[in-house]
Amino acid sequence: MRELTIGEAARQAGVGVETIRFYERRGLIDRPLKPHGSGFRIYPAEQIKRIKFIRQAQQIGFSLKEIHELLALRADPKADCSMVREQAVAKLEEVRRKIEQLRQIDSALEALIAVCPGCGALQACSILDTLVEPSRGPVPRIEAEGPLPTASPQRTRQRNGRFGGNNRGTINKRSGPP
Amino acid sequence: MRELTIGEAARQAGVGVETIRFYERRGLIDRPLKPHGSGFRIYPAEQIKRIKFIRQAQQIGFSLKEIHELLALRADPKADCSMVREQAVAKLEEVRRKIEQLRQIDSALEALIAVCPGCGALQACSILDTLVEPSRGPVPRIEAEGPLPTASPQRTRQRNGRFGGNNRGTINKRSGPP
DNA sequence: CTTGATTCCGTACCATAGTACGGACCCTAT
DNA sequence: ATAGGGTCCGTACTATGGTACGGAATCAAG
Incomplete structure (x- = not known):
């Protein structure tokens, strides 16, 4: 079995069909458009491992964007190797x-x-x-x-009076990019 | 310096003020409501490490829900220890x-x-x-x-004719809970 | 006491990562 | 040929994890 429909691929990779289409849109996997006749995506069996890799990488804290970068990393002489x-x-x-x-x-x-x-x-x-x-x-x-810093569901508070006051000029910068 | 305002705490933990309030709402950290006078949250300095822990745990792939569980784990004789x-x-x-x-x-x-x-x-x-x-x-x-499974931005396709057909009955189950 | 900076709370909004749906299309078996 | 299942595509919706905003309240200095 060398070629799989999207449904089979999804089953084997342990994801939903929609997820594969989603990854495709994100450029994480590509789709070999109807190589013979027409209509349906068919995947070479090795794409399964790509999908599985994506899932695993996600579980250890990589975003799809980062996974894209990881997958794009390849020792390719045609690319700028030092980069x-x-x-x-x-x-x-x-x-x-x-x-x-x-x-x-x-x-x-x-x-x-x-x-x-x-x-x-x-x-x-x-x-x-x-x-x-x-x-x-x-x-x-x-x-x-x-006593240790424990998170308990305590909460007692109220407000009453009110009068003027204002603060414009978002101050919320912290280390690292947004 | 034993006690911090939310702003200082945020700065020291490297997060935004809103993030701390958000974590509080999620029960990840608690808030020692105005222990003396009134109005503002003040945090013991050790809460900073709790916040930092949350961030680190996120980076290695734990969701806030899981982090909550992690933080709740404590060798407490009053709780069911075996659990x-x-x-x-x-x-x-x-x-x-x-x-x-x-x-x-x-x-x-x-x-x-x-x-x-x-x-x-x-x-x-x-x-x-x-x-x-x-x-x-x-x-x-x-x-x-x-050739390896490479994701390239290729895409060429079209549709034309159309006539009846239908499929109701979502089949999308995969291994593991939703 | 006024001013300016912070904080308060609630609600709205955003990005990421899917999931679900609708309506059409294609394929295979009967 | 036709019925049913799987696929197609686009769009909408959901959940998670924040971020931003508005307007009021509160604190610390001058």
Whole structure:
């Protein structure tokens, strides 16, 4: 089975038909218009892995735009090779940052699991504490350190009086582009 | 400096003021309503790390809903500890899947970079090939294997005749929940 | 006390990533 | 030939994660 209809391709890649058409519109995959007769898209089986790659890349935090860039990266002598290389290096750094962050969460979860099972008299310990406090030693011992930043559904407030006041001139800049 | 206004907190966390209010509405952070006088939110400095954590977790592919779950995970004797543990283990598995996927992309990028610099007469080689082909050996040697699935902006098509036909009954199920 | 900067809240708006729909078209089997 | 299923395309709608705005209130300085 070398060629697939859109429906089969979707099933094999684990996505919806519409999703494939959507990716096509975004230029993430292309479509070999009716190579013999007419009418329907048919995909070579290897497109499936492209689609699967897109999904996986999304799950680890890449946007479709970034995935497009990733897929466009290719050692092609006809292109400006140094630019490709630069982009690849930049992406690699990004990937490593992500891995590092995931590793931190990984150990935080491990620590949490290590502390939890006995279900003894432990203080509340969120992933944040494990993450942010440097924690010397293999498994961080958590002792009471006062109340942690907990998100509880508390809310009590009201307004009453009112009179003039105004502020125009959006001040909302933060690090990084919009 | 133990307490911050929303503006300072936003600046320190590298987000917009509105973002903090947004997270608050989503229950990701809480707000210690005017502890002394009245009116404005003030945050303990440690909330900053909570906000930073949220951002980082987003960058590695967690949704706000998932981040909420992550932050809610805590070794708390008052809660059902076994459930917490289960969730933590599930999250840990998820994190490790992500790490694995990132590592694959990592080596694909490395291979791409290793092959690129000379800018010699190489065949086009996208990240996909490096990723999907098992590639025995440290740096996969890429030899021409025929045209790869490339996304090019080609598009030529038209319609003309028309007559009856209909299809009701959405068939679009795929693996996994919606 | 006035001024200007911040903050408050609610609502509206935006981009991204799909999903669903409608109505037509094409293909295969009967 | 015709019935039914899969496809086609364009457009509309949804969900998520913010951003922007308007007008009022509040704080800190002068």
